[in-house]
Amino acid sequence: MTFRQRKRLIQASPWILLVSLTLLWEVVCYAFSVPTYLFPAPSDIWASWLEYHDPIMRHATQTLFTTVTGFAIAVVFGLILGILVGSSPLIYKAVYPLMIGFNSIPKVAFVPVLVVWFGIGTVPAILTAFLISFFPVVVNMATGLATLEPELEDVLRSLGASKLDILKKVALPRSMPYFFASLKVAITLAFVGSVISETVASNVGIGYLMISASSTMDMGLVFAGLVVIGIMGVVMYEIFAFIEKRMTGWATRGTDPGF
Amino acid sequence: MDLVEFENVSMRYGEEGPMAIENVTLSVRENEFVAVVGPSGCGKSTLMKLVTGLAPPSEGYVYLDGKQVSGPQKGVGMAFQASNLLPWRTTLDNILLPMEIVQEYRHRFRAEKAKFQEQGRALLARVGLAGCEDKFPWELSGGMQQRASICRALIHKPALLMLDEPFAALDAFTREELWCMVRDLWQEDPFTVVLVTHDLREAVFLADTVYVMSKGPGRIEARKEVNLPRPRDLAVTYTDEFAELVFELRDHIGRIREDTQ
Numbered sequence: 001m002t003f004r005q006r007k008r009l010i011q012a013s014p015w016i017l018l019v020s021l022t023l024l025w026e027v028v029c030y031a032f033s034v035p036t037y038l039f040p041a042p043s044d045i046w047a048s049w050l051e052y053h054d055p056i057m058r059h060a061t062q063t064l065f066t067t068v069t070g071f072a073i074a075v076v077f078g079l080i081l082g083i084l085v086g087s088s089p090l091i092y093k094a095v096y097p098l099m100i101g102f103n104s105i106p107k108v109a110f111v112p113v114l115v116v117w118f119g120i121g122t123v124p125a126i127l128t129a130f131l132i133s134f135f136p137v138v139v140n141m142a143t144g145l146a147t148l149e150p151e152l153e154d155v156l157r158s159l160g161a162s163k164l165d166i167l168k169k170v171a172l173p174r175s176m177p178y179f180f181a182s183l184k185v186a187i188t189l190a191f192v193g194s195v196i197s198e199t200v201a202s203n204v205g206i207g208y209l210m211i212s213a214s215s216t217m218d219m220g221l222v223f224a225g226l227v228v229i230g231i232m233g234v235v236m237y238e239i240f241a242f243i244e245k246r247m248t249g250w251a252t253r254g255t256d257p258g259f
Numbered sequence: 260m261d262l263v264e265f266e267n268v269s270m271r272y273g274e275e276g277p278m279a280i281e282n283v284t285l286s287v288r289e290n291e292f293v294a295v296v297g298p299s300g301c302g303k304s305t306l307m308k309l310v311t312g313l314a315p316p317s318e319g320y321v322y323l324d325g326k327q328v329s330g331p332q333k334g335v336g337m338a339f340q341a342s343n344l345l346p347w348r349t350t351l352d353n354i355l356l357p358m359e360i361v362q363e364y365r366h367r368f369r370a371e372k373a374k375f376q377e378q379g380r381a382l383l384a385r386v387g388l389a390g391c392e393d394k395f396p397w398e399l400s401g402g403m404q405q406r407a408s409i410c411r412a413l414i415h416k417p418a419l420l421m422l423d424e425p426f427a428a429l430d431a432f433t434r435e436e437l438w439c440m441v442r443d444l445w446q447e448d449p450f451t452v453v454l455v456t457h458d459l460r461e462a463v464f465l466a467d468t469v470y471v472m473s474k475g476p477g478r479i480e481a482r483k484e485v486n487l488p489r490p491r492d493l494a495v496t497y498t499d500e501f502a503e504l505v506f507e508l509r510d511h512i513g514r515i516r517e518d519t520q
């Protein structure tokens with residue numbers, strides 16, 4: 001195999017795997033005559049998509065909106081808190097245990113509280129997406145800032161640099177790889193948050209669509225919803241992976257971080 | 260006139276820790292090249308932190324330019340064993356970093372950027388890095404990175420240059436090349452240097468005065484003037500006179516070892 005063929009194979013591998021698994025799934029469902037209301041075959045899911053794609057798209061748009069909004073708030077909030085935590089040992093000591101404790105609480109437990117405060121629908125979904133996804137941003141930002149080489153700091157301080165100078169010129173740019181890596185994790189978590197909230201307390205969104213479809217045993221539609229969430233997650237992840245590569249190519253010394 | 264002065268300086272890390280250096284008295288004249296040699300852990304880096312005000316002495320006084328040091332100094336150039344160049348900046352932008360920070364230049368950095376860049380290019384050319392201006396640090400070899408690191412410490416024409424084992428991670432050939440580079444920079448346009456090293460040949464080849472420190476707690480064991488004529492050629496390191504000087508200093512360190520055992 002030449003180098004180029006190898007490279008092409010590596011690029012195509014996720015698609016090959018996806019197609020093979022789908023085929024296997026179809027064959028298993030067909031061979032064992034699995035009933036659709038228990039476990040639909042890919043062809044059943046496709047049929048549901050063709051039948052319901054308008055409502056699916058409407059609900060998906062809602063989920064995408066709540067996810068991205070919650071994620072955006074999480075990024076801004078996480079960035080600010082991360083900078084505070086990472087640049088002050090006092091704030092670090094004070095905030096960390098609290099944050100770990102908070103992050104250990106399953107966010108689904110918050111949804112009823114949010115419903116009491118804000119009613120059902122969009123707001124609790126946004127807030128749940130936010131609550132579940134800010135943590136990795138904070139931790140990564142703080143880690144990036146706190147691991148600044150002491151000698152580099154010495155070089156700057158002996159030039160008369162203020163704390164703000166060090167933050168702006170060195171610490172922040174240096175933390176960007178950590179930051180972008182956290183975005184990839186956070187966006188996928190944000191989907192988890194918004195869908196959980198929609199499942200419990202909403203009448204719009206993919207989560208709601210799946211709950212209502214499962215109550216009528218329409219498994220084809222439930223799985224169609226799952227697939228749509230998965231696709232949205234992968235697309236958003238890839239977008240942030242691309243931005244990461246563009247913004248912090250220096251961190252991988254110009255080589256492809258994928259391999 | 261003395262640029263740096265230590266008066267019976269002792270320093271410990273933390274409240275109860277052992278002394279890192281003890282009762283150090285030394286002075287550095289303006290434009291003098293001073294080397295401090297000693298075994299690893301004897302407090303050489305601590306000495307550097309005291310000079311630049313990054314750490315306060317526990318006892319005694321440190322003066323820089325006649326004023327007592329009480330907090331980080333402004334505009335001292337430093338270079339370490341690791342080049343610490345910023346990987347997202349090109350070599351030229353890396354060495355211009357001090358211009359964006361030092362009080363004297365920062366407010367006119369933007370307006371006079373072209374002029375500063377010209378200065379940066381000229382300095383890079385002097386150390387043999389012409390053509391590397393737009394390369395990123397990770398595209399340079401270790402020796403070239405270290406050259407750039409020293410350029411960064413010198414670009415703002417500091418009154419004092421502090422070098423903390425800047426050649427320790429290089430191979431022997433590259434190290435000698437960099438000795439000559441520092442020698443030439445200093446010879447052409449003298450500045451005050453404190454070079455910390457554990458290499459006696461390096462110290463004798465480059466310095467006017469060599470201080471020998473004992474193993475921790477660091478004390479000054481000996482002070483030796485090096486009166487080899489300047490400019491010094493690398494060939495001087497193979498003369499008997501040079502060998503004798505190195506031998507004498509080595510003897511002091513040997514004695515320290517025996518004492519501690």
Ligand SMILES: Nc1ncnc2c1ncn2[C@@H]1O[C@H](COP(=O)(O)OP(=O)(O)O)[C@@H](O)[C@H]1O
Binds near residue numbers: 272304
């Ligand atoms: N940040 C620090 N905290 C506590 N002890 C330190 C610190 N830095 C250095 N020391 C101690 O001070 C002594 C001198 O260290 P250092 O100045 O780094 O020596 P050298 O540079 O000569 O190798 C060592 O015993 C070391 O353990």
Ligand SMILES: [Mg+2]
Binds near residue numbers: 303304423
């Ligand atoms: Mg040291």
